[in-house]
Amino acid sequence: MITLSCRLLRAACIAAVFVTVGPLPATHAGPLPDTPSQASPATRKSPGPADAAPARNPGTGASPTPSPGTRATTATPSPGTRATTATPDPGPRATTTPSPGSGATAAAGSTGPADGAAAPSPLPAGAAPSDGVTARPGPAQSVGALLAQLQGLYRQAEEATEAFNATEVALKAGQDEERRLGSELGKARTALGAEKAAAGRMAREQYEHSVGLSPYARMLLTGDARAALDQRRLAAREGARRAGVLARLTRNVHRADLLAAAARKSLDARQTLTAQRKLHKQQVDLKLKQVEGMLASLSAEQLARLGEREAADTATAQRELLGSGRLATTPRTPTAAGGAALTYATEQIGKPYVWGAEGPGSFDCSGLTSQAWAHAGRSIPRTSQEQWAQLPRVPLDELRPGDLVVYFPTATHVALYVGDGKVIQAPRPGAKVKVSPIAANPLLGAVRPDPDGTPLTEFTAPALPATASTEGGDAGYSSEGAPAAAPADDETSAR
CATH class of the missing domain: 1.10.287.1490 (Helix Hairpins)
Structure with missing residues (x-):
């Protein structure tokens, strides 16, 4: 009775071990996990087409049965196949080692691509992905980007x-x-x-x-x-x-x-x-x-090229504007107030641009235009945006001296029209009041401070200084022409 109980207990243990381990697949090469208790769950997967059945003994046809009390299981190799011996698991993951000459790799517990998926090929050394890669800008492009x-x-x-x-x-x-x-x-x-x-x-x-x-x-x-x-x-x-x-x-x-x-x-x-x-x-x-x-940070050569590029761009824009017919070609005379505003603006040529300034020694763009018209006896808004918003619009082909030309989509720059396709402006920080082509900046439109005024029958334009078109820094760039720092709060509040 005792002998029968021991045999039954032994048979139950063997059956439990066999159920836990399952049939061992025949792999091409590489060690398998050591014991069922240490194997990763990912190793217990359905065998692939190449591993459809475990190796069997050709003589008996029996499947290899693990001996109780042992930790390694040896499968009897079939004829023409290599024997695979389970070895202790070296770590938490077990990966089979491909046999020489074989391109197949069986991974147990692997996190790589699924079966049949090709792994991405690595880029050659020193190569970069093609997306988002742009060529290094040439000299002309770099000057344009800097400008x-x-x-x-x-x-x-x-x-x-x-x-x-x-x-x-x-x-x-x-x-x-x-x-x-x-x-x-x-x-x-x-x-x-x-x-x-x-x-x-x-x-x-x-x-x-x-x-x-x-x-x-x-x-x-x-x-x-x-x-x-x-x-x-x-x-x-x-x-x-x-x-x-x-x-x-x-x-x-x-x-x-x-x-x-x-x-x-x-x-x-x-x-x-x-x-x-x-x-x-x-x-x-x-x-x-x-x-x-x-x-x-720019070299003298870069600064010179910036000035040349800007002058070329301005000349091109001026030619295109004159050729388009948008600008009046017939000379017009200003009103008395417009002539007075033009005379005042001409007298300010050569004075420095200072942000927030309204004269008499310096100006910003809208400070020049508002003061010119104030000296002509007509009060207009202080800023370029308000001048554009509140003053009556006038087409470019009807411009007369004294009208205001507004630039940029947000109306952040303004100049006073002289005639003959030119304006007087306080260009930018670091520059001086000067005469420029009307297309020196992207045009938005023009406004007229005195729409009810009557043009003069005769008008002699004020004489422009010989340096009227070269005063200021917008004809070129230099590190000495860098803009000055903004004035302190007490200086601005005193204006």
Whole structure:
């Protein structure tokens, strides 16, 4: 009985081991996992076509049966096949080693591509993927890229400058409004104090005369009817006066409250604008430093080539504009105000561009145009965006001297038309007021500050200096012509 139980127990153990291990596939080469308990779950997969059945003993046809108590299982090789002996698992993953001359690799627990998927071929040494690879720019391309980058920085600096100018205008208007509200609030409080004093006197009088008969009772009891009527009329007038005092007091209280609220709102707006002005100034400083750093990093040869490339681009744009017929070819005369604005702008040629400046010693682009028309007796908006937005538009083929030419899609640059396809402008930081071709920058359109003006029958244009077209740095570039830093807050607020 004991012997039978031992045999049954042994048979059960052998069956459990066989079920756990399963039939061992015949592989082309390489070690297999050691024991069932250490094998990776990924090794227990269905055999492929080449490994459809385990090796069998040709003599008996029996499958190899693992002997209990052993850790290695040896499969009896079939004729013509190589024997595979299981060896201990060297690590958590077991990968078969391909036999010499065989291209097949059987991976157990591998994380690579699935069966039948081709692995990506490695790139040759020193090679890079083709996507996104561009050729190294040649000399002409590199100059064009440098010019575009530099012009972009100048344009961004000018955009920040015009934003600063707009904030300055709003801040100045807010300060004027704040002063006006303060003055009105002071007057309202003075009137309110007077009305409060009158109301106090009225209350005291009413209290002092509250003892005794009413005016109506006195009129009935008096022996003089005329005197009683006169007294009644006086009482009615006094009542109306008191009612007026109360009404004025109520109105003045309400007005003082409204003015106080408006003054607080104006103060909050001024503080917000002051913060915005500081932010715009920081943006201008940043862009000017970037321009300065870029100019300082370029060689003299690169700077010269930049100037040549820009001059060639401007000449090409001017030829195309003149050839398109968009620009007026017939000379026109300005109005009296337009002629005065042109004369003033001509007198400023050679003065430096300084961001946010309105003269008299320096200008930015919109500072020059707004001051030119102010000296002609007509007030126009301060910034180029507002000049473009508020002044009447005029076609390019109807331009006359004194009109304003606006540039870039966001209207961040403006110049004053001279005639003959030329403008006077304050070009950019580091440059000076000068005469330039009208196509020196991308055109947006033109506006006319005096649309109701009558052109002069005769006009003698002011004489331009001999260096009018070469003043300033936009005819070329140099590291010495780098833009100056933005002025401090106290300097800008003093303007």
